[in-house]
Amino acid sequence: MRSATLRLLENDPPTLLSVATAVPKHRLDQGEVVAMAPRLFDRARSDIDRLMPVFDNAGIATRYSCVPMDWYLQPHGWRERNQLYLDNAVELLTEAAEKALADAGRTPKDIAAVVVASTTGIATPSLDALLLNRLGLPPTVQRLPIFGLGCAGGVLGLGHAVALARGLDHGDVLFLAVELCALTFRHGDLSKSNIVAAALFGDGASAMVIGRPGSEGVRFGPSGAHTWPDSLDVMGWHVEDDGLGVLFSRDIPSLVRSDLRPASDAFLQRIGLTHADLAGFVCHPGGVKVLDALEEAFDLAPGTMQDARDVLREHGNMSAVTVLFVLQRMLRRGLTGRHMMTALGPGFTAGFQLLEA
The missing domain is CATH 3.40.47.10 (Thiolase/Chalcone synthase)
Known part of the structure; x- marks a missing residue:
């Protein structure tokens, strides 16, 4: 019962009016990543030779990256990485959000709240603030940035967005998620976890328009x-x-x-x-x-x-x-x-x- x-x-209940996705322009073929892997990791000091089957067994054919393949061959500092995160996260979220709004038959002025989940970079002002003018969201929009949920952020962040939608007396909720996982690859990290990440991680973004109670x-x-x-x-x-x-x-x-x-x-x-x-x-x-x-x-x-x-x-x-x-x-x-x-x-x-x- x-x-x-x-x-x-x-x-x-609140309803899902639309969902849209976006990926960056650089397409990584897994075969090309496999060929480059021995150059990414010092063969004398890492387990890359023993762990090479991870790339073939990952079940991945292609991925997308906000930087070209040769970027990963050089060391990069935190400041450079985070600026790339900010620039590309805003671009991808803008693309996904505009698609989702169009598919839902909504305009930015229909949005009463925006929730953003992301854990692969830091933004202060937060990504939702950076997008407010870019998307033309109302100045009264409620904003909820969520950091630290990692892979669970798509579901847990959605739950927070749905909860917000339940309490609205007007307007809809825009739920956004962006992760630039591939950008976190660190050239000098020879750990098994970093090798596995190099075989798995890709970049992407998604946007959902959640309708207030009563929506179809x-x-x-x-x-x-x-x-x-x-x-x-x-x-x-x-x-x-x-x-x-x-x-x-x-x-x-x-x-x-x-x-x-x-x-x-x-x-x-x-x-x-x-x-x-x-x-x-x-x-x-x-x-x-x-x-x-x-x-x-x-x-x-x-x-x-x-x-x-x-x-x-x-x-x-x-x-x-x-x-x-x-x-x-x-x-x-x-x-x-x-x-x-x-x-x-x-x-x-x-x-x-x-x-x-």
Whole structure:
């Protein structure tokens, strides 16, 4: 039986009016990255020779980067990296936001609040402030910049945007996410995590227009999160003099297999649902092994999450943005029924967001 809370939220929920995506102009072919990898890492001092199969087994054919391939062959400082982040993040978000507004049949003046999730650079004033004049948003717009959610930012940030939309008496919400993951590659970092990141990371942005209650479109249900105790070392960044150093635990796939299902069961139970009430899942594809683990955790046949695998193959891991690319692809294919969006990020945290088409 559905809880009274869920029935209340479903009476007049915020809706998804549109979703749009954008990628930078530099296309990285995985075969070219493989050929360049021995030049990126000192073969005498790193495990690059032993770890080369990571590039072939990543399930990635192409990715996009805001800088050309040869940029990665030289060291770069934090100031240069962050300026590239600011310039390219604003350009990509502008492109995605303009597409999303046009697709939704909205103008910037219709937006009452803007939420931006990003963890691959620092902006003060925040990215939403930088975009206010660029997009022509109203000076009264509510702004919520979110930093630090990493790969979970697409789902958790969306949950905050939906919550804002529920409380609006006028206007819609613009939810934006941008991650320039490839830009964080540090030439002098010989760690296994940096080698894995070099095989996985890509750049991209997404924009969604969320309609106030009463709007037509895919309906948003409740959202939730689960943070596991004593798990801060599973995923995140080390702030270094020359940029952000990536932190990956090799245990992430096993953690997904053993711990994600109980957390998602508990979330659904709180709102009066079970996994049997779901038509499917919209998941962040952190990597091939993580996708395999997700299918196991949710009792799905191997290869079921084909849209997530396709996004990973064509765009790589774009952190928070990736799950929004997956959602766009599933919507284009005619997604129907109640689905649960989920992503895992630093904390170590799982984010959940229900939607129904």
